[in-house]
Amino acid sequence: MPAVPAPGPPHSPLxxxxxxxxxxxxxxxxxxxxxxxxxxxxxxxxxxxxxxHAGGEAALMAVQVPERAAAxxxxxxxxxxxxxxxxxxxxxxxxxxxxxxxxxxxxxRPLWPVARPWTEAEIFxxxxxxxxxxxxxxxxxxxxxxxxxxxxxxxxxxxxxxxxLGCAWAAPPAMHQPAAFEAPxxxxxxxxxxxxxxxxxxxxxxxVTALALALGRMxxxxxxxxxxxxxxxxxxxxAALAGEARLPPGLAELxxxxxxxxxxxxxxxxxxxxxxxxxGRRAAVRPVxxxxxxxxxxALQIWDIRSLxxxxxxxxxxxxxLQDGRADHWLRRALDDGVLASRLxxxxxxxxxxxxxxxxxxxxxxxxxxxxxxxxxxxxxxxxVAVWPDGIGAALAVHGEANERLxxxxxxxxxxxxxxMRGEAEPxxxxxxxxxxxxxxxxxxxxxxxxxxxxxxxxxxxxxxxALVGGVPVARLxxxxxxxxxxxxxxxxxxxxDGELVAFIAARQEHGMDGVLxxxxxxxxxxxxxxxxxxxxxxxxxxxxxxxLAAAVEPAVPPWHSRARQAAKQRAAxxxxxxxxxxxxxxxxxxxxxxxxxxxxxRQAAAAASRIDAALAALxxxxxxxxxxxxxxxxxxxxxxxxxxxxxxxxxALLQ
Amino acid sequence: MSAPSxxxxxxxxxxxxxxxxxxxxxxxxxxxxxxAALLLAPCGVALVLDTAPGRPTARPVLLAGxxxxxxxxxxxxxxxxxIAGSLAAADLPTIAIAWAAQGAAWLAAELAPFAxxxxxxxxxxxxxxxLRAERAALEQExxxxxxxx
Numbered sequence: 001m002p003a004v005p006a007p008g009p010p011h012s013p014l015x016x017x018x019x020x021x022x023x024x025x026x027x028x029x030x031x032x033x034x035x036x037x038x039x040x041x042x043x044x045x046x047x048x049x050x051x052x053h054a055g056g057e058a059a060l061m062a063v064q065v066p067e068r069a070a071a072x073x074x075x076x077x078x079x080x081x082x083x084x085x086x087x088x089x090x091x092x093x094x095x096x097x098x099x100x101x102x103x104x105x106x107x108x109r110p111l112w113p114v115a116r117p118w119t120e121a122e123i124f125x126x127x128x129x130x131x132x133x134x135x136x137x138x139x140x141x142x143x144x145x146x147x148x149x150x151x152x153x154x155x156x157x158x159x160x161x162x163x164x165l166g167c168a169w170a171a172p173p174a175m176h177q178p179a180a181f182e183a184p185x186x187x188x189x190x191x192x193x194x195x196x197x198x199x200x201x202x203x204x205x206x207x208v209t210a211l212a213l214a215l216g217r218m219x220x221x222x223x224x225x226x227x228x229x230x231x232x233x234x235x236x237x238x239a240a241l242a243g244e245a246r247l248p249p250g251l252a253e254l255x256x257x258x259x260x261x262x263x264x265x266x267x268x269x270x271x272x273x274x275x276x277x278x279x280g281r282r283a284a285v286r287p288v289x290x291x292x293x294x295x296x297x298x299a300l301q302i303w304d305i306r307s308l309x310x311x312x313x314x315x316x317x318x319x320x321x322l323q324d325g326r327a328d329h330w331l332r333r334a335l336d337d338g339v340l341a342s343r344l345x346x347x348x349x350x351x352x353x354x355x356x357x358x359x360x361x362x363x364x365x366x367x368x369x370x371x372x373x374x375x376x377x378x379x380x381x382x383x384x385v386a387v388w389p390d391g392i393g394a395a396l397a398v399h400g401e402a403n404e405r406l407x408x409x410x411x412x413x414x415x416x417x418x419x420x421m422r423g424e425a426e427p428x429x430x431x432x433x434x435x436x437x438x439x440x441x442x443x444x445x446x447x448x449x450x451x452x453x454x455x456x457x458x459x460x461x462x463x464x465x466x467a468l469v470g471g472v473p474v475a476r477l478x479x480x481x482x483x484x485x486x487x488x489x490x491x492x493x494x495x496x497x498d499g500e501l502v503a504f505i506a507a508r509q510e511h512g513m514d515g516v517l518x519x520x521x522x523x524x525x526x527x528x529x530x531x532x533x534x535x536x537x538x539x540x541x542x543x544x545x546x547x548x549l550a551a552a553v554e555p556a557v558p559p560w561h562s563r564a565r566q567a568a569k570q571r572a573a574x575x576x577x578x579x580x581x582x583x584x585x586x587x588x589x590x591x592x593x594x595x596x597x598x599x600x601x602x603r604q605a606a607a608a609a610s611r612i613d614a615a616l617a618a619l620x621x622x623x624x625x626x627x628x629x630x631x632x633x634x635x636x637x638x639x640x641x642x643x644x645x646x647x648x649x650x651x652x653a654l655l656q
Numbered sequence: 657m658s659a660p661s662x663x664x665x666x667x668x669x670x671x672x673x674x675x676x677x678x679x680x681x682x683x684x685x686x687x688x689x690x691x692a693a694l695l696l697a698p699c700g701v702a703l704v705l706d707t708a709p710g711r712p713t714a715r716p717v718l719l720a721g722x723x724x725x726x727x728x729x730x731x732x733x734x735x736x737x738x739i740a741g742s743l744a745a746a747d748l749p750t751i752a753i754a755w756a757a758q759g760a761a762w763l764a765a766e767l768a769p770f771a772x773x774x775x776x777x778x779x780x781x782x783x784x785x786x787l788r789a790e791r792a793a794l795e796q797e798x799x800x801x802x803x804x805x
Contacts, residue, residue, distance in 0.1 A: 642719035
């Protein structure tokens with residue numbers, strides 16, 4: 001494999017690609033060329049050629065992250081540069097808000113379709129060993145591939161790695177895996193809710209791939225997923241997939257082991273590196289225990305325990321089998337499994353004793369426990385949806401139609417009950433704390449809670465899906481303000497926040513803004529949030545956003561009583577808007593001390609006006625009295641003058 | 657001149673004492689009384705016409721008449737020339753001075769209340785204008801409603 005550039009920063013919205021590419025550069029160097037799609041390279045996702053502006057010579061591709069989904073954070077955190085892996089180099093936004101993962105382009109064509117069945121030697125030399133080597137590298141970093149299938153494995157010229165694992169980093173784990181390539185307990189899950197899984201899941205998918213290549217065909221092609229899962233449960237995966245096909249005995253035994261229902265029974269990746277050891281592997285697979293008579297659920301005939309669990313998971317109406325005792329009766333009589341029957345009886349009794357609980361949640365918990373008892377390999381099943389607990393986040397993001405049930409699952413802390421039923425450490429403080437934290441996020445009131453907040457919290461790389469920033473890539477907290485400022489420049493009176501954007505901010509922020517984010521929705525609350533964000537992130541000037549927020553907030557803020565203060569505040573708001581300082585704008589529009597002064601001033605002005613009115617009334621009403629007093633005063637003055645004249649005359653007479 | 661009060665003025669003992677004094681003056685000092693009558697004749701008219709309580713117009717006229725006639729009366733009182741002396745003292749300049757003084761006092765008694773009322777009215781107008789301006793400023797600044805009416 002040619003050398004590839006070292007991983008760069010996650011992404012940089014600027015500068016633009018320029019000639020040869022369109023849209024922004026990813027990680028400052030990778031330009032996507034939308035005119036050069038790579039149809040088979042993306043492992044089921046759209047892929048395009050990439051131009052490396054740093055001058056790298058390796059052929060690169062950009063794999064588009066599916067809409068509503070997020071790329072895999074564990075993988076993108078960094079994988080070693082190893083043979084057989086299309087190591088992710090960077091990720092970031094391309095055109096129109098689409099997200100891409102940059103990685104080397106596959107060196108050759110996919111393995112599928114094949115011209116002829118592969119021989120056992122080819123299977124070992126060209127598939128199992130090189131893929132196992134790549135999986136061991138991934139395992140060393142604690143990650144899985146989860147997209148192993150013939151059309152996502154690519155031929156390579158290198159002798160050490162004749163096969164390369166395709167890109168599996170741009171979508172939730174196993175999201176695009178057909179049901180045939182996943183064990184029944186995974187295949188029945190929501191596509192995005194299959195979780196990270198383990199190396200054993202990759203071994204299973206590799207086993208199915210090897211089977212397809214060895215046969216030169218896929219005997220299960222054309223079967224519906226549901227039918228395929230039922231067959232796997234009834235007959236075991238190998239039998240369901242291989243059917244009557246004949247394989248070399250050594251390969252058949254290995255594939256039977258790789259397709260064991262129990263992940264613990266599958267061979268390790270290390271074992272697959274050694275063809276001799278792998279050939280000698282004998283499967284310790286127990287045949288599926290069949291009942292003497294079928295349990296009928298409608299037209300469906302159930303012959304084994306795992307199929308019963310699957311029926312319960314698929315059909316919520318099957319709950320009545322537990323409630324009326326038919327399931328445990330069937331287990332006791334037709335399968336002679338008194339222990340399992342007793343455990344089901346006990347669960348049903350607990351549900352009856354728990355009659356005060358919310359019916360739907362309690363019924364769902366009963367089903368969850370019953371399915372876990374019947375099939376320890378089954379995923380978490382809740383009201384007709386199935387997920388692995390670590391896939392709840394991705395399922396929330398992708399499967400909007402199941403959000404209500406997924407939310408109910410989180411509210412009921414079903415993952416804790418699921419872990420307990422699977423015999424995991426009980427109580428598991430970390431799992432319980434995580435479940436409670438998720439529930440708290442979901443039930444938090446205000447903008448910053450609800451399913452959207454939980455979704456962003458569980459999907460660290462999920463870009464913001466707010467319609468407000470539609471078309472503008474916002475994946476990091478730091479992207480929010482520039483994106484809003486850019487939008488505000490186009491619609492100066494239309495920018496505020498919505499629940500989706502606030503949930504995104506709340507999930508991504510680490511700056512103690514929970515108090516502000518919990519406020520009821522209002523334009524002023526939006527300003528508080530964005531001002532807090534600008535301060536916390538030390539973001540630059542945002543004049544367009546400030547002006548748009550001022551325009552949105554000012555009508556919602558009560559007017560000042562004092563006209564002079566109103567004018568002064570308007571001037572100050574205009575100045576703050578012009579400087580793009582949201583904190584200053586907030587200080588102007590949300591000035592509690594000035595608001596108190598204004599109210600007190602109004603009271604004082606009203607009192608002064610009353611005093612003036614009283615004084616004017618007194619002036620009007622006292623006119624006659626004042627006139628009389630003035631007349632009397634005038635007469636007194638005349639009298640005084642006359643008296644003074646008399647006194648002067650007397651003095652003059654005395655002096656003569 | 658002051659308008660007579662609506663109710664009939666009460667004639668108190670002062671009037672009788674005033675009459676007794678005048679009678680005693682006429683009897684005991686007839687020349688002085690004659691001269692005084694000549695000099696204070698306008699005052700008598702004023703006393704008759706001014707029926708307001710306290711005689712606010714007649715009082716300054718009386719005082720001014722006394723001021724104008726004080727010198728000839730004292731001269732007559734000291735000379736003792738009888739009725740002839742009294743008539744001699746009542747020459748035209750003396751009477752003119754006394755009467756002019758009384759006229760001036762009457763004029764002052766009539767004009768002073770008017771002037772004071774005028775000044776008072778002007779002061780009220782100025783005060784009201786100041787208050788209205790102050791209120792208008794408050795209305796303008798705080799958006800207060802105008803006064804009722």
